[in-house]
Amino acid sequence: MSLKVVIALVIGVxxxxxxxxxxxxxxxxxxxxxxxxxxxxxx
Amino acid sequence: xxxxxxxxxxAVIALLLTATALATPGPGDxxxxxxxxxxxxxxxxxxxxxxxxxxxxxxxxxxxxAIKASTACWQHHWRYARGHLVYYRAVNQQxxxxxxWRVITYRSTSTWPDTGQLCSTMWGPQSWVSGGGVGxxxxxxxxxxxxxxxxxxxxxxxxxxxxxxxxxxxxxxSV
Numbered sequence: 001m002s003l004k005v006v007i008a009l010v011i012g013v014x015x016x017x018x019x020x021x022x023x024x025x026x027x028x029x030x031x032x033x034x035x036x037x038x039x040x041x042x043x
Numbered sequence: 044x045x046x047x048x049x050x051x052x053x054a055v056i057a058l059l060l061t062a063t064a065l066a067t068p069g070p071g072d073x074x075x076x077x078x079x080x081x082x083x084x085x086x087x088x089x090x091x092x093x094x095x096x097x098x099x100x101x102x103x104x105x106x107x108x109a110i111k112a113s114t115a116c117w118q119h120h121w122r123y124a125r126g127h128l129v130y131y132r133a134v135n136q137q138x139x140x141x142x143x144w145r146v147i148t149y150r151s152t153s154t155w156p157d158t159g160q161l162c163s164t165m166w167g168p169q170s171w172v173s174g175g176g177v178g179x180x181x182x183x184x185x186x187x188x189x190x191x192x193x194x195x196x197x198x199x200x201x202x203x204x205x206x207x208x209x210x211x212x213x214x215x216x217s218v
Binding site for chain 2: 018021022024025026027028029030031032033034035036037038039040
């Protein structure tokens, strides 16, 4: 594998990872959501 | 070119698999052994789980009288989360409160953060009463926490802020 190919690979992977990581950081989320409800005591 | 694509795809898949393996555990899995109980004064401890526990740990006669006068108690856990996998960050708010079916007689709240491996807590989380309270038909508790995440070789900062209303009849909702 030539040096050019290796450099292209590294740049490609980094570019894709930067898009994926930004999406993981920015997208998604829920809230506020109630995750647990306990009735401790009622007459 | 075909070879580059194959190797590149394999590398991206490997990165994604690593991220998945490092994924944040489910809610409750990363609770610290102790967290802050906020009830006018701040102290370290855990939110009470039963009315008896509140009676046992009451610090003042007024608090003791209030909890004994209560006829119903509830405990709700709320969470506000953002992001996925290693970029997950959340603020948890757990409140134990009681009422005599007319007004709130007791409340204590615990707040703690929850993050993925590439995020950390920058400040907080803090919580405070932002409306109502003991003697009122409701109590509003606001929680807030700041986070930093390592994204693309930069520190990304953001914060989570939410308010939950707890009522004298045992319900809670976001306001």
